Amino acid sequence: MSDGLQAYCRECSAEHCRQRQEAKGRKVREKVSVPSAERSRISYSRRKYGLTPEDLDVLVAEQQGICRRCPAAPVEHVDHCHETGRVRGVLCSSRNAALGQFKDRPDAIRRAAAYVEGIAWKPTLVAPGVYRLPS
Numbered sequence: 001m002s003d004g005l006q007a008y009c010r011e012c013s014a015e016h017c018r019q020r021q022e023a024k025g026r027k028v029r030e031k032v033s034v035p036s037a038e039r040s041r042i043s044y045s046r047r048k049y050g051l052t053p054e055d056l057d058v059l060v061a062e063q064q065g066i067c068r069r070c071p072a073a074p075v076e077h078v079d080h081c082h083e084t085g086r087v088r089g090v091l092c093s094s095r096n097a098a099l100g101q102f103k104d105r106p107d108a109i110r111r112a113a114a115y116v117e118g119i120a121w122k123p124t125l126v127a128p129g130v131y132r133l134p135s
Helices: 010-023 037-049 053-062 093-101 106-117
Strands: 077-080 087-091 124-127 130-132
Touching: 037 053, 037 077, 053 087, 077 093, 087 093
Parallel strands: none
Antiparallel strands: 077 087, 124 130
16 A cells, blocks of 8 residues: 555455465465474474583573673574584674684684784884884
């Protein structure tokens, strides 16, 4: 409609579309219920990491519900080694994403830390007006 709103609720609109498609002779898929987010999270943890809900609760309790890397943030994600699949702990969303971006490579993380600390890219004064850049 001109005001941007629909004339029918979502369920009625879906039913109307389904009836129109069937009238045209097209096959219409049955509606599939989507599991709740909590059930999905539990089954994902079991399937991906082999963790039961109790195991996950123990991990969170061991860390008192806070991220290992930044104590101010609540835990949201299971951190694991991508090579071995071993679970290391639970992290906040930001730290888990950062480790993923570094591909779990300690050398890359150390270089990033040195860069942030300003160590890696400071030029060295060799002579007056002559600087050597780090390689």
